[in-house]
Amino acid sequence: MSDASPILRINALTKTFDDFTALHGIDLDVAEGEFLAIVGPSGSGKTTLIRLLVGMDDPTDGAIWLRDQRIDVIPANRRPTCMVFQSLALFPHRTVGQNIEFPLKLRGVAAKARKDRALELLDLLRLPRDYYAKRIQQCSGGEKQRVALARALAFDPEILFFDEPLSALDYRLRKTLEKELKDLHRRTGKTFIYITHSLEEAMVMSDRIAIMRAGRFEQIAPAEEIYARPVSPFVAEFMGEVNFLPLRAGMVAGAALSSAAQAALAGQGGTLVLRPESLRLNPQAADLTLTGTVAAAYLLGSRMQYRIDSPAGELTVEVLREDAVAGGIGAPVTLGCDLAALHLIAEARDAAA
């Protein structure tokens, strides 16, 4: 994040429902023009957080600031932000044009200016201009997404919030819209805050990812950093396939360490995080070496994934198809990785389970 003062600042935000605390005094700064994805499993507090941010619910404690203005005390309809809902919430009794114009109509904008703005937004979202008079029911899933985006942008909000708007779409359309959304963010320069449970979506689109767990932020960082250097086993697992190797007094049971690795890990304990693509099959040289046998093999398009039974436990390895193991299931293999691919978490894996 840049050093400039944030457009959105959350201070010690707490939300409780009777005896249940959904958000535990969380803090967050969002830079102007940033695309922040908030990711977490179901029940982690993502939706509660976004509802507080847009004003659909009131926080139990804490404050939300938009630049110098405290907005958590302002009703939802007077906040200079807008949200794209999970269901899109397009009005079925209005045309595409009337939907886009709706926030402008509420602000007393003249009919001619409203229509001009709606057509401008149709252009921006790459929808044909004759869609202006089209019924919402006549639009496809992707077109509805674009109409919802156009409507959210109509009154030029300071921040656009997204509550899992792509979750109901099929895979191919979702992939297309992910790229379009990223492109729209670049073209508008707006601040986007995007809630999703899909890590893939978050990684494709966002500048930073905030991982939520049980009402708290577990880690907030760019995708590459979270992927390569997760702060906890939970984050490591949440970010995709991962191998955990327990490290005790600088030793990994069942693995051989090079002298460089022994020096780097000397006396340390915790959990070593190792991504499947960082492990190499039958390497010439490696800082960490393990032996095992192939227990299962899966074809993942251009890559192969293997489950390897090893003295250190079951490991997952991903290699290019041309590097596939000869011999198939039961074939003996040696696995290895470089020291740079190892990431040490002080926390033991069981503590996160």
Place this chain on the structure above:
Amino acid sequence: MKTSRLASALLVAYGIAVLAFLYLPLVSVGLASVSKARYLSFPIRRYNTEWYGEALASDTVQGLLWISLKVAGIVTVSSMVIGFLGALAFARYSWRFRKPFQKLILLPIFFPQTVLGLALLMWFNALGIVPSWKTAIVAHLVWIAPIATLIVSIRAFGFDPALEEAARDMGATQWQVLREVTIPLLMPGVVSAGLFAFLLSWGNFPLSLFTTGADSTLPEWLFAKMISGYSPLVPTVGMLTVAGSAGMVAAGLILAWALRRLRPTT
């Protein structure tokens, strides 16, 4: 699923039998109204339509028609308003006593109408209110307003609460949300509720019998004339009552068509 010829024939026969069961009684009333004979007998030897002219010219029938229309009209409008507001409380908003309200609001539907009529008559007497067509409106509303609430509630349950939240998020006040989103989306349910309310009030006999006092509605008059003083005017007025119901259904269908036409098109 493909059906055999025998199964297809049986299904057609079943369909005809069901329709005959539903509509033959009404057809017999229609035939009685155009028979010259005092009582209906088959085959009908002589037809005439003079009873229709007499019914339409009769001050008594016109008076009955006017009372029935007033009662059904006021019950319809009131039920639409009560049904709309009740549905908001029933289905749209969370509040402390919502669950008991949801149960209690529907309870009058299950009361036997004769018992409900008797209870209301006793209340009117206890309160010193002289029963008339106006008290019949109250009685009809006690039974019909819950039905209207239920009809509008089904519609209210069917629409995404995010629509109202989205409107609010885009800058709408509570009133604007109601005007721009909630009312237009609930309107088909409100119109259906109004249609049902009219038909249920227009043809209601048990509640009217107990609560109209010296006044009388068309169904009450029909019953009274069947007991004593039958003439072909009775089935004729019966058919006119049915025509009134059919007219209301037609009006409802036209209104639904008009609402669809008013909706955005390409």
